[in-house]
Amino acid sequence: MALPSESLTSTFIDDAGESLASLAPGRSATVLDVDASAPEGQRLLELGFLPETEIRVVRRAPLGDPTAFYLRGSQICLRRSVAALVRVLANDPAAEE
Secondary structure (H helix, E strand, O other), rough: OOOOOOHHHHOOOOOOOEEEHHHOOOOOOEEEEOOOHHHHHHHHHHHHHHHHHOEEEEOOOOOOOOOEEEEOOOEEEEHHHHHHHHHEEEEHHHHHH
């Protein structure tokens, strides 16, 4: 059963950047901010998803959820709905090669 698209989006003040949930495996990005209005957002901040943190998408599960991310020397798996709480600025793919 597919989740409604509304549950995968979060509310940010401006439209700069994109959701962490939208990044493809192998891509890297810099965290801009976290929607901390939900308890999950608060926990993400505690786990190290802080502004200006570099993050890389390691892999996605076969059915698309969860996704493994590498940040601050650790791998953390997040469901798509939780990853959508993090807004990132994707790095240029040419610079990642």
